[in-house]
Amino acid sequence: MKIKLFIILSIFLSSLYLYSSDFDIKEFSDPEKYGWDTPEKLYEARAELYHRQKLLQIYELRNQSVATNLIKSAFAPGWGHFSAGEYTKGQILLSMELIFLGSSYYFYDNAMEKYNKYKNSTYIKDINQFYEDASDPFFISQVFLGLGITVWIYTVYDSINSTESYNVRLWEEIREQNQSPGITFNPTGFTWRF
DSSP states (O other), X not given: OHHHHHHHHHHHHHHHHHHHHTOOHHHHTOGGGGTOOSHHHHHHHHHHHHHHHHHHHHHHHHOOOHHHHHHHHHHSTTHHHHHTTOHHHHHHHHHHHHHHHHHHHHHHHHHHHHHXXXXXXXXXXXXXXXXHHHHHHHHHHHHHHHXXXXXXXXXXXXXXXXXXXXXXXXXHHHHHHTOOSEEEXXXXXXXXXX
């Protein structure tokens, strides 16, 4: 065991020595490899970096966490979509959830009412009839409950996509607001900002 450890350690140290002997500090610190052959270009690159850092700070203050919106959607369907600015989708998902769970509760209550009659019945024909009458609403309530759970899971999943698209839109909006005036060229044409 000691021999294997010694061999591994010696290989590691020899590779460090070989790597360090090839390192050239002049090549590493040469500003011309970045296109900074004049001090003006270096200052322009620093100004651009500072500008991007400022934009990133603005973005970090206004972006939304995927985990937070995921928890919001798990707590109340549509809440994560409302936070991400997708109000229509949030309203639709919340409405569907309320309809499905409300329908499930209605049919379950109807089934339990007939089931209580079944339990209190003493005549065999009434027992069979009440049991059959309770079975159909109970099945329908389970179907609506399954639909409600499906919508809930979809809402939680889709809140991730909504939050990510919100953050992308936010970044594009911040970049457009802080873009310097002039003509910019992009794949779809050009934009002239005043």
